[in-house]
Amino acid sequence: QVQLVESGGGSVQAGGSLRLSCAAFGYTYTNICMGWFRQAPGKEREGVAIIDSDGSTSYADSVKGRFTISQDNAKNTLYLQMNSLKSEGTAMYYCAADPYDCYAASWGPEEYNYWGQGTQVTVSS
Secondary structure: OOEEEEEOOEEEEOOOOEEEEEEEEOOOOOOOEEEEEEEOOOOOOEEEEEEOOOOOEEEOOOOOOOEEEEEEOOOOEEEEEEOOOOHHHOEEEEEEEEOOOOOHHHHOHHHOOEEOOOEEEEEEO
């Protein structure tokens, strides 16, 4: 049974920083694509950043240069460092995992088999 547990959300003023963590339990697949998604009220869930088993990363245009996705394989933990946060970053943030290498469709939430419960990020202006 795969379980993903996010933490690190909170409230911050615009321009501030937060680091989200996602601990993975029970994941035994060799290949993995992991991603961070977010969903604001009334909006669809959107991809923020994804990372492949080899450490290659990709970012949504809206967060490039401000967010960094990383993973600690020894701790089975995924991170999202968010700097220079903007008010439009207010959303529930989710981590997700898929037992395949990342590819073009990995930006779609429907591609992922496993999801965490989410952690709320609120950015005030």
